[in-house]
Amino acid sequence: MTIGDLVKYDVRECDNQVPGLVVGLENIEASVEYLHVQWFDWAVGEIAVECADALVVVSKANETR
Numbered sequence: 001m002t003i004g005d006l007v008k009y010d011v012r013e014c015d016n017q018v019p020g021l022v023v024g025l026e027n028i029e030a031s032v033e034y035l036h037v038q039w040f041d042w043a044v045g046e047i048a049v050e051c052a053d054a055l056v057v058v059s060k061a062n063e064t065r
Contacts, residue, residue, distance in 0.1 A: 001035060001052050004061025013054040022061075023047060 001007065005022045009015075024036030026049060033052040042048070 001033070001055065001057060002061055005057050006059040006061075007035070007037060007055045008058055010054055010056050019058055020048070 020037040020039040
């Protein structure tokens, strides 16, 4: 997953299917990718740190420049 991707929880992890936008990446553990996610049902600027394994991509960010 990359910055700008639209994500939601994998249904096996959580019933909340509100999408969120990946706004950053974080290396807490070398073997696990963590993402900073702005969930659309959270206040602007309240950023969650989520394990990428619990999320699925709804829409990929356009990576052309």
